[in-house]
Amino acid sequence: MSEERNGPRWGRWIAVGLVVAVGWGMIHGGDHPGTPSASASGPSTSSSPAASGPSSAPAPTRLRDYDPADYAKPVREYAAQAGVNPQLVMAILYNESYKPHDPDLERAWQRGKPDASFGIANMHRAAFDDTKKGRDFASRRWEELPDDRDLAVQAESWHLRDLADQLPAKPSGPYTRDELLALGYNTGSSNMLAFARGAKPGPQAQSYLDRLHDNWQKSADAVK
Incomplete structure (x- = not known):
């Protein structure tokens, strides 16, 4: 979903990464946040109210x-439950993979930017x-998404x-x-309805649409 794309977003993520790396090293004896760690938290379904659907996707891992595509199985199953195109669900995950989806980095970023989005689909609260x-x-709680x-x-x-219902x-x-x-998904339902009536997307929305087109075929390959 739309948020930190304007400006030097990767520079800001690198700065956040350095802060998290220092804290991680102090707590975990030098483990780098870009490498898998035994202390990395996995899906929270075991300690939270049960969520329906698949639980066989890989546990969250570190940045690299x-x-x-590793989440093709839950994409197919949840898309079927919701009655939406699994290729679209996967393509949006690719679109939203522009930032590091590491639980520690996401929470560090959110502490400085409370309206930031969470999880691999970049959803706002x-x-x-x-x-x-x-x-x-x-x-379930929004805080569980990372x-x-x-x-x-x-x-x-x-x-x-x-x-889709709108x-x-x-x-x-x-x-x-x-x-x-x-x-x-990127700009909100009001803008979507304007585009449905023929309005022209602005530069940010057009960029999102262009990336969707770029990711479309590999998304089909991932969910087939």
């Missing part, structure tokens, strides 16, 4: 190891809280379902429904 209402994961990647995929899939049956603009849903 995240590949959205308000979007997560709206999406979970009446769903099988209604008892540690539970299945939950992040589940929430993304149902958020796309909610966006689209007109026959949008008048030039975009496909999947393109509109991706734009809605």
